Amino acid sequence: MAxxxxxxxxxxxxxxQQVRNGTEPWTGVRNALAANNLKAMRQGDRAxxxxxxxxxxxxxxxxxxxxxxxxxxxxxxxxxCVDMRAVGPLPQPVTLAAIKADPxxxxxxxVRQSRLSVMPVSDAHWAxxxxxxxxxxx
DNA sequence: GCCAACGTTGGC
DNA sequence: GCCAACGTTGGC
Numbered sequence: 001m002a003x004x005x006x007x008x009x010x011x012x013x014x015x016x017q018q019v020r021n022g023t024e025p026w027t028g029v030r031n032a033l034a035a036n037n038l039k040a041m042r043q044g045d046r047a048x049x050x051x052x053x054x055x056x057x058x059x060x061x062x063x064x065x066x067x068x069x070x071x072x073x074x075x076x077x078x079x080x081c082v083d084m085r086a087v088g089p090l091p092q093p094v095t096l097a098a099i100k101a102d103p104x105x106x107x108x109x110x111v112r113q114s115r116l117s118v119m120p121v122s123d124a125h126w127a128x129x130x131x132x133x134x135x136x137x138x
Numbered sequence: 139g140c141c142a143a144c145g146t147t148g149g150c
Numbered sequence: 151g152c153c154a155a156c157g158t159t160g161g162c
Contacts, residue, residue: 009160031145053160096161115144115159 003126004037004047005110006062006084007117015049015059019086023065027073027081034118039068041082048121048129049084050110057093058133062086091134104128 006026008014018024029035041064049060066083099105109119121129
């Protein structure tokens with residue numbers, strides 16, 4: 001099972017909204033690399049939910065509920081979205097500052113490509129971020 | 139609010 | 151097809 005990290009500005013769509021809605025289309029990705037990552041997601045894959053700009057921390061875990069399909073918010077029909085289901089909040093949010101302070105994460109896409117909104121996370125990074133976040137579930 | 143990074147657009 | 155101009159993202 002692959003792991004991912006997705007970003008959202010809480011002003012636009014927050015973790016609280018994700019939890020309230022349960023399952024929610026992950027729309028609005030308009031970047032080729034990020035879109036390719038969306039297309040590579042498989043049902044059941046887990047992703048970290050990261051708050052950009054405000055918070056700047058990984059705050060929760062979501063799961064791919066539906067694989068890539070045409071993004072209803074895209075009138076050109078060229079872009080895709082997936083459905084994400086809230087799994088649970090991280091007991092201890094992992095801040096960007098903490099990630100940057102840890103040399104193990106130097107090659108994490110979140111650090112290297114700050115503008116990428118959907119990115120893969122290696123199994124090793126996933127496990128370590130789970131530890132830091134106090135995430136003990138599957 | 140500023141600015142670096144970087145993707146996109148459009149003139150040539 | 152190149153590249154300057156411009157817009158957007160997101161950290162600080």
